[in-house]
Amino acid sequence: MPIGLRASHSAAAGRARESEPHVSLDTTATQAGTIDATRWPGVAKVPAGPIAALSAKVATSLLHRAAERLPLRLAYPDGSVIGAADPTLPTLVLHDPARLARRIGHTGLIGFGESYMAGEWTSDDLAGVLTAFATSVADLVPRTLQRMRPIALARQPRTQHNSRDQARRNIAEHYDLSNELFAEFLDETMTYSSALFDQLPATAQQLGDAQRRKIDRLLDCANVGPGSRVLEIGTGWGELCLRAAERGAHIRSVTLSTEQQRLATERVVAAGLSDRVDIDLCDYRDVEGRYDAVISIEMIEAVGYAFWPTYFKTLDTLVTPGGRVAIQAITMPHSRMLASRNTHTWIQKYIFPGGLLPSTEAILGLTERHTSLRTVDMFALGGHYAETLRLWRERFVERRNSLSALGFDDVFHRMWELYLAYSEAGFRSGYLDVYQWTFAPTGGRW
Template sequence: MTIDRLYENDIAQSRDLDDRGSAVDPARWPDVAARPESVTARIRGRAAEALFRRATAGLPPDAPRMIVHDEDALFRRVGTAGLIGFGESYMAGEWTADDLVATLTPLAQRIADIVPAALQRLRPIILPSHPRDEENSLANTRSNISRHYDLSNDLFASFLDETMTYSSAHFGSDDAAAHADWDDLADAQRAKIDRLLDQAGVESGTRLLEIGTGWGELAVRAAERGAVVRSITLSHEQQAAARRRATSAGLADRIRVDLADYRSIDGDYDAVVSVEMVEAVGRDYWGDYFATINRVLAPGGRAAIQAITMPHDRVLASTGTYTWVHKYIFPGGQIPSEQALRHAAAVSGLTPTYAESFGLHYAKTLELWRERFSAHRDRVAELGFDDTFVRMWTFYLAYSEAGFASRYLDVWHLVYTKGAGR
């Protein structure tokens, strides 16, 4: 990644105007609209610039370009708020990129080394801490989920495929994923769901609990097998959409969609399936999540989980860190490591019986979503979302894609079995 500074008299000004967008609404985006101007921000900005240039110094000269429109604002934001400031600077249009994913991928690869270890220990003192009202307690979880999943069903429909599945697809192989296009996505999502249902042993008569409904595709496919499905969500929008899909498919008598926290669930189930839900639980509650699964599973029952993971050392290093993703995308969440999930499941009494990672499939899934989102930018605007929101979601999708493309992030299918004893 090379850093180019472009000023008002540069020819790139007009070329990048669409990416830079319009002025930021201070009422809607106060922290994005506010440019750091204090003496402290200026001092921290100089330190941040030195660290940033150190981190990118070894990149080849033909690396993707990061185009900085307002250098002072970018580095002051980074110095004041770390990666939160980096993302807010993009939202403010203070920097752009010829290829955003390619620009972010080397940073994802070097994330553990960008800040020297000695300075990382100062993180709790220097950078913002996680707000207590975003902790995923029973009191807070519903509002955390609502802030993301209740934005608008039409928004998600603008970039998801016809299955409305908001999780990684499975294309069959890494090579197939690399060569996939939009027309392959819906079938790859159905294949992913069928793999999970097979792994959980879902068949006619199975009593299935789904933790995290999405928009109902998994529940419908399970009911089509003859399963009796109870699906739980904390999103009003998703509950309504999933109920409509069940009714439209003629399966309302087999699918029950409840607005409920996973910790409040009772009953006995032959199988549990949960797709990319554990990331929203929060580190303090991973044990509760697996304990709930163990409690409701019948003896010999299986749980099939799709989970995003990060390296275990980064889980430990980032404990308590408040991130851009927390602030703007997923409040209260925490990506676990496969090791952490294995430990939490073992403590609950569940036995691991299968594990498969397929992170490159998620990179492709996100690439297809990002391209679709960009193509439907006008439709998103018609829904009432402004240019700053569009830049925010563009950054979120690209940032996530870079994480999987760099292999910093991974995604797993994990299967656990409950023993014969209660």
């Protein structure tokens, strides 16, 4: 069994075992085949009963409302189509509209995602359909129903709260799936964050250089050079460590992923840079010392809303008075962040347990209230992330047979294809953005 395969099975099963009250178990064959109810109970279960039937009617009405307002089409099994007449527009193909409606009526976007995982709907342009939805996400649901959001939607489970022990489990759910899995769709740098291309649109051949360009820009913003003492929070698979050490810096990198630590360490040893790089399995809250540069790429998204003040206070404490803090952070609109900070989403249930995207307003407010860190540079690269995700998704889909050989089943494949397309749509629509954000400690420390 390949390295990480056991982790992939246990992680998928662990996510799927969350309870779903008031639903009946249905393991009959779907468009995509029989669902393994032991491994994927949340996907095998379809809501039943009179309440589910009523909520399904509401969900169907909302789907039709979306098709009539957005540049997309709904195609039904009987050949009928709802929406624009233009056949070139992205089409959501409904294989089992009744099940899709019951899932959406029961758990909203979680049900929408689980229905795709079950093969109950597909699309000729998955990212296009999701981009159309993301462009008008705030207007699709009538205001009367939006006011019921805090009551109707599930709240985040307390079990995902990012205490030190739980944070390690949450990280393992995603990053310890399998190094081989990530190697199938990432470029040779094994960098799992937005690239920075020299031109858009981009090609797969440009991805490795674009990742190095992204890292080099962040290192430049943090003034990393010969002799710099650097702390990286969130190792990834080691590319930033390598590039910082090649500049003559001494870098300590911390991660909660045992798989990432293992491979990143191997890469450092192979590059002959072990004398300049230390990679530790350590929670960022337990790091001590002071560093000329503190760098953290797309780490805040996994921290959790309750721990954002702790995260920024820690960055502030660890940087020297004349140093720099440089982060790369994915952001969402402030109003949507406030609306979703306590709810449970499909991404949290199946992809990133315990995570939440901040807004730019939240980051500015947190640093101003809790730290001496002040912004000295902001650089947006949302369009570059849309292209990065497109390239990842295309390669992921191409490698379906390789992923199956690693032990990842069809439900997992559809889940990750949806995750990558969902994320791409967020950036392509402008609903999401990503910033390289540089801070300097100024004034007093609180």
